Amino acid sequence: MLVQTGPSADAEVPPAKEIRRLERVVIRFAGDSGDGMQLTGDRFTSETASFGNDLSTLPNFPAEIRAPAGTLPGVSSFQLHFADHDILTPGDAPDVLVAMNPAALKANLQDLPRGAELIINTDEFTERALAKAGYPANPLADGSLDGYSVHPVALGTLTVEALKAHGLSRKDGDRSKNMFALGLLSWMYHRPTEGTERFLRAKFAKKPDIAEANIAAFRAGWNFGETTEDFAVSYEIAPATFTPGTYRSISGNLALAYGLVAASRQADLPLFLGSYPITPASDILHELSRHKNFGVRTFQAEDEIAGIGAALGAAFGGALGVTTTSGPGVALKSETIGLAVSLELPLLIIDIQRGGPSTGLPTKTEQADLLQAMFGRNGEAPVPVVAPCTPADCFDAALEAARIALAYRTPVMLLSDGYLANGSEPWRIPELDELPDLRVQFAQGPNHTLADGSEVFWPYKRDPQTLARPWAVPGTPGLEHRIGGIEKQDGSGNISYDPANHDFMVRTRQAKIDGIAVPDVEVDDPHGASTLVLGWGSTYGPITAAVRRLRTAGESIAQAHLRHLNPFPRNLGEILAGYERVVVPEMNLGQLATLIRARYLVDAQSHTQVNGMPFKAEQLADVLKEVIHAD
Numbered sequence: 001m002l003v004q005t006g007p008s009a010d011a012e013v014p015p016a017k018e019i020r021r022l023e024r025v026v027i028r029f030a031g032d033s034g035d036g037m038q039l040t041g042d043r044f045t046s047e048t049a050s051f052g053n054d055l056s057t058l059p060n061f062p063a064e065i066r067a068p069a070g071t072l073p074g075v076s077s078f079q080l081h082f083a084d085h086d087i088l089t090p091g092d093a094p095d096v097l098v099a100m101n102p103a104a105l106k107a108n109l110q111d112l113p114r115g116a117e118l119i120i121n122t123d124e125f126t127e128r129a130l131a132k133a134g135y136p137a138n139p140l141a142d143g144s145l146d147g148y149s150v151h152p153v154a155l156g157t158l159t160v161e162a163l164k165a166h167g168l169s170r171k172d173g174d175r176s177k178n179m180f181a182l183g184l185l186s187w188m189y190h191r192p193t194e195g196t197e198r199f200l201r202a203k204f205a206k207k208p209d210i211a212e213a214n215i216a217a218f219r220a221g222w223n224f225g226e227t228t229e230d231f232a233v234s235y236e237i238a239p240a241t242f243t244p245g246t247y248r249s250i251s252g253n254l255a256l257a258y259g260l261v262a263a264s265r266q267a268d269l270p271l272f273l274g275s276y277p278i279t280p281a282s283d284i285l286h287e288l289s290r291h292k293n294f295g296v297r298t299f300q301a302e303d304e305i306a307g308i309g310a311a312l313g314a315a316f317g318g319a320l321g322v323t324t325t326s327g328p329g330v331a332l333k334s335e336t337i338g339l340a341v342s343l344e345l346p347l348l349i350i351d352i353q354r355g356g357p358s359t360g361l362p363t364k365t366e367q368a369d370l371l372q373a374m375f376g377r378n379g380e381a382p383v384p385v386v387a388p389c390t391p392a393d394c395f396d397a398a399l400e401a402a403r404i405a406l407a408y409r410t411p412v413m414l415l416s417d418g419y420l421a422n423g424s425e426p427w428r429i430p431e432l433d434e435l436p437d438l439r440v441q442f443a444q445g446p447n448h449t450l451a452d453g454s455e456v457f458w459p460y461k462r463d464p465q466t467l468a469r470p471w472a473v474p475g476t477p478g479l480e481h482r483i484g485g486i487e488k489q490d491g492s493g494n495i496s497y498d499p500a501n502h503d504f505m506v507r508t509r510q511a512k513i514d515g516i517a518v519p520d521v522e523v524d525d526p527h528g529a530s531t532l533v534l535g536w537g538s539t540y541g542p543i544t545a546a547v548r549r550l551r552t553a554g555e556s557i558a559q560a561h562l563r564h565l566n567p568f569p570r571n572l573g574e575i576l577a578g579y580e581r582v583v584v585p586e587m588n589l590g591q592l593a594t595l596i597r598a599r600y601l602v603d604a605q606s607h608t609q610v611n612g613m614p615f616k617a618e619q620l621a622d623v624l625k626e627v628i629h630a631d
Contacts, residue, residue: 017226018233019190024083025237026091027185029178030108031100031121033067033076036178041078043182043199045424047191049249052239053082056541057424058090058614063279063362070124070132075107084238088390088541090423092616098181100124100155102133114147119184121177123156151230155180162220166213176217183221188234193222243428250427252391252420253280256350257287259398261294264320266399267406267438270295272319274310276303279362280418281324281352304332308349312336315345316483318442318473320402324350327369328358330376330413337411338377339485341509344460344469346405346412348398349383353417355612364612365418367537368588373413374566374595380506382513384408385565387415389540392427394420397563399436406440408516409468415565417587419538419614443470443479448491457481459493467512518564520571525558527551531628532579534604536562536592538614539585545617546624555628565592568599576602583607583627585620 027044029037038059048055058079067074081091096117099105101124112118125138139145140152159180160173179200186193197215204211225231250258264271275285277300289298297314301307308323315321325333330351340347353369355361373385384404388397394416405412446455447470459481460469472479481493489496490504523532524547535543540561547559560575562568576582576596582604584593590606597604607623609615 028094030077030104054240180221187225253283255394259395263402272314340411387537542615546620
């Protein structure tokens, strides 16, 4: 498609620029952690969402607050995959890489397929910067980039030139080069611009000069794309088709925060978050602290143990108690989780998993806390485990975890991870009547009649259906009862060291968890395959994308994905027995596969990855194809 621009048909117009229509594209912004790549990616994502494309993102940044500038460990990147159809992953490889310096180029070039477009900030390709990145020669001049479509752009120089009228120093002007790059890419892919300009004015409301300078840089980038001969083509990706509704772009952590607020409102309970800041979970604390108007109280504790202790205390007091953390924090909270098991009070433990062990990889993703969630406490202390599968699904997973905790009076572990927490996708905002009713009935009076005919309150007299004990709000007249970590007498809740009673209570607590009502797992098997790929958590997107590739190529494969990891869905054993081969891809060393083998005696094959990054669909498809055709 060709278009012409110009004031009139009689005026001399520049050569027409071609507009090509694409179905999908993957863009990666990369630079120093101080270059604003995350902000640039966020803004491009927001405008893409408002345009109506389906999208998926992958922020990737170092753990240091300010990593060494110009070095490979200091590179920060943001990848965005957007399309005119349903997509599931941030993309295996970028079609376009914006490299702000040599280190960004070197750290990301290996991911680019030949023929991909490279937009390179030539201002940063100095001898010193090249040496820092480990380049013996300038890749812009030595022919090593000949297989790519290279666009050398002096981003810093052009930005400073565009901001001359704003009176900024060269150093301050250079800081806006990410907005120049954003403007250029916005022109290149026909993104809306009004939202970004509104965002900049709001972000720098107290510094209007800075706001206008950034807007000027953004517009200059757009105009550069429109007028330069180096960019002869721009691209259109039509909006995707969605189920009717109101949509917004949402990250996993934001969806979790909203899900927790919704759960508290649907339960008609105040929400209390007791938390200690830890990557990558801190955003939930930040977001919930903004919602006091919904009855949310947030407490930033001095450590992980104090955070969960306060949350458990809030649950005892009749609130929906929540604590957020990552793997190292779960280890510290384990004793109090065991106490919550013993007290049989509703409590949500949100674990945003990251690379481990110990401090590990704070900003990278992993799924290695499953066995810790299942067994990481002393004694027999069973805890239900729920795992969302996409960033938007975190909202529903929070509601489901709250349902289980409130209905069965138990702590519940929700396992998200860094990939879901920081990634974004479109989310349809649900209608209120679509949300579950989570209201609970507190104990109101005596519930047991003694042999002498007197009526008393027994705190461990259970509901015959759920085995949940009554929830008594402290201060309710007549409902005073003993509470603590020592074993309880069945029914009365008095301290008991009786061996038979302990055996009964241990088995009863386990039976309560085993009896939790969870939906059957659904199997996607349109062709009667003999191989099943089973996943959990954030592997859903890459697995589903790999399965689609295989089916498009004529292969037959079945897929199932688990949200409930304890207890497992009741039909899971029957499903697993129906396939000759079961493959379990995980971002750990085979933790779900271990549980599946032990529980169902199925020879589940593990495919594992622990490099801090999500699976790539193409690589996963290759692995699954080998399994399908194995003898």
